[in-house]
Amino acid sequence: MSNEGLGQDPIPTRVGEIAAHEGAFVELRGWLYNMRSSGKLHFLQLRDGSGVIQCVAFKGEVSEETFALCGELAQESAIIVRGEVRADDRSPLGFELGVRDVELHSAPSGEYPISPKEHGVAFLMEHRHLWLRSTRPHAVLQVRNEVLSACREFMAEGGFMLVDAPILTPAACEGTTTLFETDYFGDTAYLTQSGQLYMEAAAMAFGKAYCLGPTFRAEKSKTRRHLTEFWMIEPEMAYCDLAGDMEVAEDMVAYIVRRVLERCSESLRLLERDTAPLEAAGKAPFPRLSYDEAIEILQAEGSSIKWGTDLGGEDETLLSAKYDAPLLVHRYPAEVKAFYMKGDPEDPRLALCVDMLAPEGYGEIIGGGQREDQLDILEGKIAEHGLPKEAFEWYLDLRRYGTVPHAGFGMGIERVVAWLCGLKHVRETIPFPRTLQRLYP
Ligand code: 4AD
Ligand code: MG
Numbered sequence: 001m002s003n004e005g006l007g008q009d010p011i012p013t014r015v016g017e018i019a020a021h022e023g024a025f026v027e028l029r030g031w032l033y034n035m036r037s038s039g040k041l042h043f044l045q046l047r048d049g050s051g052v053i054q055c056v057a058f059k060g061e062v063s064e065e066t067f068a069l070c071g072e073l074a075q076e077s078a079i080i081v082r083g084e085v086r087a088d089d090r091s092p093l094g095f096e097l098g099v100r101d102v103e104l105h106s107a108p109s110g111e112y113p114i115s116p117k118e119h120g121v122a123f124l125m126e127h128r129h130l131w132l133r134s135t136r137p138h139a140v141l142q143v144r145n146e147v148l149s150a151c152r153e154f155m156a157e158g159g160f161m162l163v164d165a166p167i168l169t170p171a172a173c174e175g176t177t178t179l180f181e182t183d184y185f186g187d188t189a190y191l192t193q194s195g196q197l198y199m200e201a202a203a204m205a206f207g208k209a210y211c212l213g214p215t216f217r218a219e220k221s222k223t224r225r226h227l228t229e230f231w232m233i234e235p236e237m238a239y240c241d242l243a244g245d246m247e248v249a250e251d252m253v254a255y256i257v258r259r260v261l262e263r264c265s266e267s268l269r270l271l272e273r274d275t276a277p278l279e280a281a282g283k284a285p286f287p288r289l290s291y292d293e294a295i296e297i298l299q300a301e302g303s304s305i306k307w308g309t310d311l312g313g314e315d316e317t318l319l320s321a322k323y324d325a326p327l328l329v330h331r332y333p334a335e336v337k338a339f340y341m342k343g344d345p346e347d348p349r350l351a352l353c354v355d356m357l358a359p360e361g362y363g364e365i366i367g368g369g370q371r372e373d374q375l376d377i378l379e380g381k382i383a384e385h386g387l388p389k390e391a392f393e394w395y396l397d398l399r400r401y402g403t404v405p406h407a408g409f410g411m412g413i414e415r416v417v418a419w420l421c422g423l424k425h426v427r428e429t430i431p432f433p434r435t436l437q438r439l440y441p
Contacts, residue, residue, distance in 0.1 A: 010082045016050030018095050021085045028053065028097065029105075031133070032077045034116055035070075042070040044099070046081055052135065054091055055081050057099040066102050075112040076133070078105040128432055129441045139267035140428055143260055144417045148212070150259040151233045151413075154252050155210050160235055163202040165195025165211040171391035173197055174338055178217040180228075191216035194410055197340070197395050199236035200371060203406050204398055210235040215410075222436055224425040225313070225363055227414060229434035236408030242352040242370045245407035246328050249356055249366050250284040252411070253326060258282040260420050273422040277360055280324035288328040291350070294319055310336040317361040326365070330354040339385040340378070342370040342405075354409070362419035368409020375399040 010027035018026070030048030037043070040059040045052055057070045073079065080103040088096040113127050114134065124131045131137055155162070170187075172179055173194040180191040195211040202209035212233045219226040235248060257278055260268075268275055289297070298305050298315050305315055310332070320327050331344055334351040341351035353369030372378045378399055382392055389396075417429035427433040432441065 014050040015046070015048050015053045015093070018051075018053060018085055018093065022087055022095065024085055025082065025100070026085055026097070027080060027082045028055075029080045030078075032073050032075055032079055033133075034075065035073060037071060042067070042099075044070060044073065044079075044081070044102075046079065046097070047133065051093060053093055053095065053097055054088075055083060055097040055099050055102075057102065062099055062101065066099070069102055069104060070099070073102075073104070074108050075115070076108050079103065080105055125427065125433070125438065126440070132431065135270060137428065139270045140417065140421050140423065141431060142267045143264050143421050144413065144429055146260050146264050147256055147413060147417055147420070148231075150256040151212060151252070151411075154255045155233075155235065158208065158248070160208045160210045161202070161206040163199065163206065163209045163211055164213065165192060165198040165234075167192050167214070167216075171197075172387065173340075174217070176387075178219055180216050180218050193217055194232065195234050196236065196408060196410065199234050199408055200395070200398055200406060203236040203238045203408070204402065204404075207239075208235070208237050220436060223313070225415060225418075227426055227430065227433055227435055230426075230430070231413040232410045233413065234408060234410040236406065238404050238406045240370075240407040241405055242330065242354060242407060245368055245370065245409060246288070246330065246354050247285070249354065249368065249409050249411070250286045250326070250328065253286075253356065253366070253416075254282055254284040256416065257420070268421070271421050271423075273420075277324065278420065281326055281359065283325070286325045286328055286356070287323050288330060289319070290330055291332045294329050297322070308333050308335065311355075313363055316357050316363045320357040320359050320361065320363075324359060326359060327357045328354055329357060330369075337369075339381040339387065340371050342372045343377070352407075356409075356411075358415070358419040360419065360422075362415065364412075365415045365419065366409050366411045368407065370405065370407040373399060373403045373405055375403070 008025055010025050011021060012027045013021055028046055028048055030046045032044055033047040033052055034045040042057040044055040046055050057067060059067050081099060082101040084098040086096055086098050114130055168189045169192045173196055182189050192215055194215055199209050199211055210233060214229055215232045216229050219228055261275060261278060261282060295305060295307050298318060301318055303315055331350040332353055333349055334341060334343055337351045337353050341353050344350035344352050355364050356366035357363060358365045372381060375396060382389055414426040414429040418426045427435060
């Protein structure tokens with residue numbers, strides 16, 4: 001590429017850093033997002049992954065070839081643009097580029113499938129690999145990126161050790177109905193539903209540990225809250241009870257919310273997310289209800305729910321609508337919860353567990369609690385649930401050698417991002433969603 005006649009070398013930069021270069025001659029490398037022309041002017045919207053900037057090519061300021069090239073550029077042409085950064089009050093960015101030169105790096109081989117006009121979600125999901133380039137997915141995934149980095153920083157500041165859990169596992173953690181099975185050299189392996197059991201081993205080794213990675217559930221239901229592949233952060237703490245567990249959960253969520261409000265205001269604005277309802281979630285402690293209290297409230301509100309059943313989506317929405325902040329519901333009936341939950345010594349029908357329900361109808365974002373730490377009781381639960389004891393011998397060892405009270409929880413990243421962004425469906429919160437109907441692209 002040549003800058004002959006321009007008298008100086010352009011400074012390579014990105015749209016996201018353009019404010020630092022006001023008045024400078026810069027080079028941006030990206031793609032043509034959109035274009036319009038009027039007589040002597042071509043307005044190129046250039047996106048480079050860090051933002052979108054309007055580049056103005058004025059006939060009198062560029063070569064004839066450059067002006068002609070600008071007029072012919074198709075959407076998603078890969079282009080390198082050089083020009084001067086000018087302050088511009090009318091643009092959301094605050095700057096535009098006065099074009100001096102445009103280089104076409106590669107022209108699209110056909111018409112780009114996603115035009116600036118409206119498309120249905122099914123069409124967009126089929127083209128998710130291209131849809132990622134649009135401003136809306138960009139904003140959502142920016143929030144996801146912030147949620148994930150806030151999770152990691154909160155854990156590091158709290159002295160948690162990152163311990164990666166395996167994806168291929170010999171046994172179920174969250175019930176046998178949603179297992180993805182795969183052949184493992186003649187044996188059966190399952191895609192992990194949760195890293196929890198391994199984090200319990202890690203907590204006994206490191207005191208405080210967490211994993212953050214993909215988990216899998218063969219969810220046959222088609223809902224706006226379920227993916228078959230989703231990401232979870234799962235902290236686990238030795239010498240911790242249910243009360244301590246709930247404190248860490250609410251502190252973590254409040255930390256994430258504050259971080260997203262501070263650092264993602266532009267993305268939230270683009271998504272037209274009203275951030276006022278999020279303010280209350282930036283401060284712990286959160287309100288708490290026991291399952292018993294929750295059932296009383298629901299029944300008084302006219303719900304037909306009976307003591308002993310799990311809360312459905314509608315029950316969760318009804319309950320959380322009463323609070324501005326996320327709600328902690330604790331001590332569910334042991335019967336509706338997983339085998340590893342510790343029984344409540346005050347009432348053996350109950351489990352020492354907690355769910356966190358997000359406000360505004362977003363439902364459960366966290367599930368966790370205190371674990372059964374007594375060997376004989378745990379053996380009994382494994383048998384009761386019809387689970388193969390051999391596969392859990394290693395897990396039982398944790399109770400054989402230095403068992404202590406311990407607790408933890410799992411937070412679904414996609415549910416949190418959907419809530420923070422105000423999205424109806426979790427499928428938009430993960431780069432390439434996997435659902436009952438979708439394995440492509
Ligand atoms: O409540 P769950 O099933 O809890 C566990 O897996 C525990 N073993 C976690 C632990 O204690 N370490 O799942 C935890 C969270 C839910 O609250 C929800 O946010 C999310 O994971 N989740 C899903 N998100 C999207 N799609 C699905 N199919 C999900 N299933 C659970
Ligand atoms: Mg749950």
